[in-house]
Amino acid sequence: MASSDELFQLKELLTPAAIRLHVAASDPAQVIREAGQLLLTQGAIEERYIEAMQQALQTYGPYMVIVPGVALLHARPSDGVKRPCMSLLTLEPPVSFGNEDNDPVKIAIAFGAVDRQKHLQALTMLTQLLANEQALSAIQASTSAEEVMHIIAAASPAA
Amino acid sequence: MKILAVCGMGFGSSLVLRMTIEDVLKAAGFKAQVVVSDIGTARSEQADIIVTSAEFARLLADRGIPIVVIKNYVDRKEMKEKLLPLLKGS
Numbered sequence: 584m585a586s587s588d589e590l591f592q593l594k595e596l597l598t599p600a601a602i603r604l605h606v607a608a609s610d611p612a613q614v615i616r617e618a619g620q621l622l623l624t625q626g627a628i629e630e631r632y633i634e635a636m637q638q639a640l641q642t643y644g645p646y647m648v649i650v651p652g653v654a655l656l657h658a659r660p661s662d663g664v665k666r667p668c669m670s671l672l673t674l675e676p677p678v679s680f681g682n683e684d685n686d687p688v689k690i691a692i693a694f695g696a697v698d699r700q701k702h703l704q705a706l707t708m709l710t711q712l713l714a715n716e717q718a719l720s721a722i723q724a725s726t727s728a729e730e731v732m733h734i735i736a737a738a739s740p741a742a
Numbered sequence: 743m744k745i746l747a748v749c750g751m752g753f754g755s756s757l758v759l760r761m762t763i764e765d766v767l768k769a770a771g772f773k774a775q776v777v778v779s780d781i782g783t784a785r786s787e788q789a790d791i792i793v794t795s796a797e798f799a800r801l802l803a804d805r806g807i808p809i810v811v812i813k814n815y816v817d818r819k820e821m822k823e824k825l826l827p828l829l830k831g832s
Binding site: 642643645646647649651655659685694706707710713 | 749750751752753754755757758761762778781795796797798813814815816817818
């Protein structure tokens, strides 16, 4: 377990328990609820963080679909984040968020940050993963959380 | 040279954007300060170039600062094609 002043690696933030595959969600709000619930179950956020993520999508729009097929969902540290955390859903069928360029969303990643530093290393590794189209396709096709973890480990070697 | 990477809250997308910008700058041999900002702060933060998505670009258009509009936040090719011409012209 990393201490509070350490940087977290991706595999420390994203655990098999925070991964759900082939989730059927009818709209972005349900995607946020499902992804947020995984963070809540781990005790990493307060329940209000899920509502804050919904508000963020309402306020700032669908820019959160930052890569074709992938949404990065989050709110602010002050919205009830207890510790850095991340969850991942694959969506079946894909869900449109209203992003002209990058819809529909096939993979949704939610995270909670406590500042701009502690999750940075994990985010760096996530950036490598998001730039790897083959790895993203493999995650969509995955049938177990362990398989997803394996793909992520291979695509984003620890710095 | 100061480049501002802007997203809604300044904790996720703009950090990803900064990594892509820094990768492209390094590969091209350019030196610049890359700072992340939420959309509120970006309204007043000094910068030479702003990099963000189309929705935030519209909110910052009146600042009179060149804006690079990015679709895919991790695509180095897109970043290179859109950002480097502005640096070469400066």
